[in-house]
Amino acid sequence: FFDGVTLAPADPILGVNEAYLADEYPGKISLGVGAYRTDQCLPYVLPVVKRVEQQIWDDPKTNHEYLPIDGLPAFQRLASNLIFGENSDAISDGRVVTVQTLSGSGALRVGLTFIARFYADAPSLPLVYIPSPTWNNHRDIVPDAGLGEARTFRYLHATSGGVDLAGLLADLADAPAGSIVILHGCAHNPTGADPTLAEWSDILSIVRERRLVPFFDVAYQGFASGDLDVDAASVRLFADAGIDMLLSQSFAKNMGLYGQRIGSLSVVLSKRTAVVPVTAKAVRSQLKAVIRPMYSSPPAHGARIVAGVLGNPVNYRAWQQELAGMARRIGDMRIALKAALDANGTPGDWTRIIKQRGMFSYTGLSKAHVAYLRTTHHIYMTSDGRVSMAGLTSLTVQRVADAIKDAVLT
Ligand code: PLP
Numbered sequence: 001f002f003d004g005v006t007l008a009p010a011d012p013i014l015g016v017n018e019a020y021l022a023d024e025y026p027g028k029i030s031l032g033v034g035a036y037r038t039d040q041c042l043p044y045v046l047p048v049v050k051r052v053e054q055q056i057w058d059d060p061k062t063n064h065e066y067l068p069i070d071g072l073p074a075f076q077r078l079a080s081n082l083i084f085g086e087n088s089d090a091i092s093d094g095r096v097v098t099v100q101t102l103s104g105s106g107a108l109r110v111g112l113t114f115i116a117r118f119y120a121d122a123p124s125l126p127l128v129y130i131p132s133p134t135w136n137n138h139r140d141i142v143p144d145a146g147l148g149e150a151r152t153f154r155y156l157h158a159t160s161g162g163v164d165l166a167g168l169l170a171d172l173a174d175a176p177a178g179s180i181v182i183l184h185g186c187a188h189n190p191t192g193a194d195p196t197l198a199e200w201s202d203i204l205s206i207v208r209e210r211r212l213v214p215f216f217d218v219a220y221q222g223f224a225s226g227d228l229d230v231d232a233a234s235v236r237l238f239a240d241a242g243i244d245m246l247l248s249q250s251f252a253k254n255m256g257l258y259g260q261r262i263g264s265l266s267v268v269l270s271k272r273t274a275v276v277p278v279t280a281k282a283v284r285s286q287l288k289a290v291i292r293p294m295y296s297s298p299p300a301h302g303a304r305i306v307a308g309v310l311g312n313p314v315n316y317r318a319w320q321q322e323l324a325g326m327a328r329r330i331g332d333m334r335i336a337l338k339a340a341l342d343a344n345g346t347p348g349d350w351t352r353i354i355k356q357r358g359m360f361s362y363t364g365l366s367k368a369h370v371a372y373l374r375t376t377h378h379i380y381m382t383s384d385g386r387v388s389m390a391g392l393t394s395l396t397v398q399r400v401a402d403a404i405k406d407a408v409l410t
């Protein structure tokens with residue numbers, strides 16, 4: 001029956017990790033998957049997360065019952081306050097509908113499936129625009145949600161390594177009204193290049209003028225600047241404009257809950273919505289109708305952790321500091337790698353490494369350089385030259401810089 005099944009291509013990011021794990025060389029270095037590592041190159045369980053987990057199990061009422069289809073209510077409320085802000089008009093107007101999802105990926109999938117269903121009776125489905133380049137999974141989630149192949153808009157400026165604002169605005173100006181535009185709220189993956197707040201205003205103007213629907217993907221709140229509110233500025237600018245939008249949120253990176261699969265999807269209704277409570281209720285019911293046949297309900301444990309961190313001022317402050325600590329270590333690695341490349345005389349301008357933000361550096365290394373680093377030096381990164389800066393440590397940064405020099409000169 002299954003004789004006709006052919007091999008699917010390996011995932012461009014997780015495939016790198018599989019190759020790394022299969023390498024038996026003891027000094028191998030993983031700069032592939034975007035997962036935080038300590039300066040000892042170990043996975044990091046945040047101390048505040050450990051404390052909250054302990055409290056969860058100290059509570060005799062804790063059990064393993066199912067959560068509702070749309071998740072833990074306290075989690076929904078606290079997660080949306082975190083990204084939209086305590087003083088958000090959209091929240092106080094009741095215009096934000098938030099459901100718990102299987103992390104950020106699940107939020108994107110549920111949100112796009114909701115869009116596809118909602119438009120099922122329209123003459124045509126909306127186009128979905130994703131940045132070029134973007135997180136590989138965006139390109140794959142869009143058709144799987146039933147929305148056809150994603151279109152791209154220009155994002156990276158090839159020579160400067162920053163945002164190609166003119167290209168981006170021109171491409172969005174050409175998008176048909178009602179198109180969905182996926183935007184990275186901060187710490188763009190893979191480029192590490194974010195628009196400034198003034199540039200976000202320009203993007204908002206085009207979005208309003210062209211009547212586009214932004215879908216913010218926020219997987220790194222706190223990782224770009226080290227400050228949760230600063231990193232939410234783009235999202236809040238758009239939410240305050242009172243337009244329809246969607247948002248996916250992940251606690252994989254900023255709370256280190258990767259495998260717990262904890263995130264949320266929010267649908268924000270525009271200020272022009274006729275009867276907000278009626279529409280909000282209908283939207284929630286439709287999101288639940290998408291989720292129920294897909295996976296029934298989301299995980300409870302991680303949602304309790306997030307609610308325990310966000311809902312308690314002492315825990316919240318501890319988290320802020322631990323998160324800022326992760327962002328700081330990545331910043332230190334940026335400075336150290338650039339300094340080592342300058343000091344060992346690697347040809348090229350490596351300023352972009354310290355200008356980029358978040359988990360990654362988009363080095364500009366070619367496919368051939370990446371292949372050479374892997375085969376000759378056992379250093380693993382994605383073929384587009386993206387380096388997960390969190391994979392570097394004070395002990396390995398010199399070796400990586402020397403290997404990059406060797407690759408560039410070979
Ligand atoms: N969106 C972007 C841009 C990401 O980089 C990631 C994770 O790497 C995600 C979404 C979602 O990841 P998760 O499903 O683990 O929350």
Ligand code: TYF
Pocket residue numbers: 013014032033034035105135189
């Ligand atoms: O490194 C990245 O860009 C991500 C990481 O279930 C990732 O793709 C890995 C596994 C997963 C979600 C995201």
